[in-house]
Amino acid sequence: MNDTAVARLVAAVKRYGSLTALDAVDLAVRPGELLAVLGPNGAGKSSSIGLLLGLIRPDAGRAELFGLDPQRIEARRRIGVMLQSANLPATLRVGELLRLTMSYYPNPRGFDETTALAGVADLLLRPYGKLSGGQQRRVQFALALCGRPELLFLDEPTVGMDIDARQKLWAAMRRLVDEGCAVVLTTHYLEEAEALAQRVVVLGQGRVLSEGSVDELRKRVALTRIRCLCDLDADAVAAWAEVASATRQGGRLQIATARAETVVRRLLDADPALAELEVQRAGLAEAFTELTRDPAATQEAA
Amino acid sequence: MNTVAAVPANAAASAMSPGRVLGAYLAEARSECLRYLRAPSFVLPMTLFSTVFYLMFGVLLNHPGSDASHYLLASYTAFGVMGPGLFGFGASLAIEREGGLLTLKRSLPMPPGAYLIGKMAMAMVVAALVVVLLLALGLTVGGVSLSPPRVLAMLAIGVLGVLPFCALGMFVGTLIKGQGAPGLLNLVYLPMAFLSGLWLPLGMLPRVLQQIAPVWPSYHLNQLTQSAVGLRSGPLLPHVLALLAFAVVFLLLAARRLRRYG
Incomplete structure (x- = not known):
């Protein structure tokens, strides 16, 4: 520099x-x-x-x-x-x-x-x-x-x-x-x-x-956002190893993950009725959440 | 180490002509006067406190034309001049420290001291207003007669005599933030006025209080106003010096606290 x-x-x-x-x-x-x-x-x-x-x-x-x-x-x-x-x-x-x-x-x-x-x-x-x-x-x-x-x-x-x-x-x-x-x-x-x-x-x-x-x-935070209509419990999905966060907003489940392919496969297996699937690269908001997450909590999750 | 080179200080971009710097001081003083003269809740207590007291004790309860008339005009002038210094300076500083205005001013390129000089100018204008009101009352209904030079002397004492109280107000304003300041200032203002013989002549107070009276700046201001109305003779210089010393000491104390704690 x-x-x-x-x-x-x-x-x-x-x-x-x-x-x-x-x-x-x-x-x-x-x-x-x-x-x-x-x-x-x-x-x-x-x-x-x-x-x-x-x-x-x-x-x-x-x-x-x-x-x-x-x-x-x-x-x-x-x-x-x-x-x-x-x-x-x-x-x-x-x-x-x-x-x-x-x-x-x-x-x-x-x-x-x-x-x-x-x-x-x-x-x-x-x-x-x-x-x-x-x-x-x-x-x-x-x-x-x-x-x-x-x-x-x-x-x-x-x-x-x-x-x-x-x-x-x-x-x-x-x-x-x-x-x-x-x-x-x-x-x-x-x-x-x-x-x-x-x-x-x-x-x-x-x-x-x-x-x-x-x-x-x-890029540094290679998170991807997944949104879909499904019946799975958000807390249960959040506990999946690949998932950074999962919340329910309206009828939709919203998931942030670094391994979108794996999570999508698991989602489709878990709920065959899953609909309106969207997969999108993360915005700054997700990156920010990932960066400023409490390091102790991250270690526990890992 | 760090290889980020700083942009060199660009003299052309930051140089300011002396005329513009002076203009900034004047603009600050003008704004400070305007903003407070437009706020009746601020100006009225400072001007009415002393004039209403004078009207009650110096006019209604007094026989016009006596020495007492002159004495009361002089002591209420000293009392009235303290207010704009203590409250105009101290209370406004305390409130602006809390509201973030002082922080903004410190980060702007306002020339050094312009903020304090502006407040001083405002206090001097309000002090002049107080003296004019008291003189008008005294000369019309208070049975006081003063020659033009004595009237001018009263005005000059009012305008300059407010400064030590500005310094004291400033110091108190650095001790406490926000709305608590007026209360604390009243605890300074009223006892000090009493102990300096502004309400009752010193001769009527206990001997101990008479002896420590020269500790208070208002005592010295009262000596000057008493001289101006012709009730007192003797050297003025010691009192002027006492007021000056008082102003310098509290200005330095307050400036130190402001630099340290903002």
Whole structure:
């Protein structure tokens, strides 16, 4: 690996008392890429973002933004930030918040361009506190991109948005990436990472579990999804050695497995009345479940 | 070791002209003033507390035109100026630390100290408003007469005298998060006002309390306002220095806590 990074963690360790939130994490964000950081709650996503933003300091290793200490204002002038929760001043109008945030940056994006890109042009005169949750998220997104950043941190940006607003935000993110802006995206919605990310880092228990493109991640976990109409008990099927998981959804049995052929053969033997069989390569969701599964439980199953 | 080369620090991308930096400070101060002046639930308690007290004890229960009129205007001005510092600064800081706004501001390229300077400007504006209201009451219905220079001195003491209380409020705001802060601030505000002789003249308090009064910054602020209305003569410098020292010490304590704990 010999390329450039706009932000990175090098063997970063962060402890809170006896809890190790990050355990020697290496992470590099390359220019112009959209990097999704995934992981269950408590995996170390927030600590990673906090270190890269200079909000917390590593106990060992280091964090860099554009080759500088993240607390240096020169580095932060090149980033935009949308945090998971921030109660912005309720009595300020959207336009006032935007102009204030623009004033922090040396070469901000034009006011009209920002409002059009973030879809907040119709909200400018409204006090922030009077907006709906989804509208507030759009305003926070506008504040994140108004500085014409080279690197954008989006922490769970689409939580609380309806489908339409989410699609618009995805479109805006794609446009920013086309402009050459790198994006670090944390999200709980795997379809979001699947739709947008060029690279995915999966964190679990403070370590990097996997890193690569969405396709590489899918391949790494060679799971296949089987769906069918049948009478078999989901728990009984889940106990089969080849089966990673089995659940019943509606009338259908849904199975994830690394050995689809074997499982299909067993299913057909077990229930001759089986119908509407579907076999599909696993999506990111299955890969993610497989990766972040509790290692102790995996050993027991094996 | 790690072979990922960092993108070199690009001076052109992150350089900011002094004019734009100054603009950022001004924008922050303007936003801070606007947002709180638009919030009546925030401004009214800070301005009405002292004016209503003054109206009751300094106007309705007092014979106009006496020395007592001047004394009460001066002591209620000191009392009124403490509020915007303690609450305007401390309570808002405590609430913004809890709500995540401070975290966002820390991650944005806001110039250093702009957040605190903005809050200071807001507290100074509200303190000026309090002094103007008290002077208006005192000069119209309170039986107080002051020459224009003395009026200006009162205003100046109010606007600058709020600063040590900003520092104290800031310190308290770093100790406690969220809605608990106003309660704790009142526990500082009201006893301190009493112990400094702002409600009852110090001469009426027990001797021990008189002796420790110079410990409180509000005691020194009261000495300045009493001088401004012409009731007190003597050097002002020790009191100014005491207030300055108080401001510096609490500013440093609070800044240290903010850096450590955010």
